[in-house]
Every structure is written in structure tokens, then in C-alpha cells.
Amino acid sequence: xxxxxxxxxxxxxxxxxxxxxxxxxxxxxxxxxxxxxxxxxxxxxxxxxxxxxxxxxxxxxxxxxxxxxxxxxxxxxxxxxxxxxxxxxxxxxxxx
Numbered sequence: 001x002x003x004x005x006x007x008x009x010x011x012x013x014x015x016x017x018x019x020x021x022x023x024x025x026x027x028x029x030x031x032x033x034x035x036x037x038x039x040x041x042x043x044x045x046x047x048x049x050x051x052x053x054x055x056x057x058x059x060x061x062x063x064x065x066x067x068x069x070x071x072x073x074x075x076x077x078x079x080x081x082x083x084x085x086x087x088x089x090x091x092x093x094x095x096x
Contacts, residue, residue: 003095004063005037006070010054014085028074035059056084058060059095 012018029036038057045051060066069075072093082088 001062004060004066005095006034006066006082006090006092007044007054008037008056008088008090010039010056010089011052011087012085013087016065017085019080021078021085024078027051027077028069028078031074032065032069032072033061040051061068063092063094085090 010076028034035058036056037059038055040054040056043052043055058066060069070090
């Protein structure tokens with residue numbers, strides 16, 4: 001079964017409140033066995049007009065596991081904490 005990745009492009013609008021989301025999302029990642037590949041870090045645009053502020057990439061054993069993480073009570077709590085403090089664009093994609 002192929003692995004899966006959750007990729008998020010995040011624009012933080014309230015850094016102080018976003019810290020609570022980070023704490024809660026970290027718990028959800030631990031509970032659901034996410035491997036953190038990227039969490040912040042320097043972004044260097046190479047082509048096109050995409051200049052994200054913050055990128056997060058998480059690896060899961062399967063697309064079902066990624067969906068279970070997103071729909072979990074732990075991550076629902078994190079999503080509620082981020083309401084109004086960031087713009088989140090997130091996808092799940094199957095890997096190879």
C-alpha cells in the first residue's frame with residue numbers, strides 16, 4: 001500500500017493564537033503516527049508565482065491513515081483552535 005502525504009500551505013494571521021493550534025496539532029500527529037517531513041523552514045520559490053509563508057508536510061502509512069488523522073477528535077480540536085488565526089490550504093496525496 002502506498003504511503004500518503006498531507007501538505008499544508010499556511011498563512012498565519014495571529015501568531016500568538018496559532019501557537020495553541022500547533023500544540024494541539026502536535027498531539028494529533030503523535031496519536032496518529034504522522035512523520036513530520038517539513039514544518040516551517042525557509043521557503044525558496046523556484047518557479048511560478050507561489051510564495052507560501054509556511055509549508056507543512058506530514059507522511060502517513062496510507063491515504064486512509066491521513067484521512068483518519070484529519071477527521072480525528074484530536075485534530076478536530078486543533079482545527080477549532082486555528083479558526084480565525086490562519087488561512088489553511090491542505091491536501092492529502094498518495095505517495096509511491
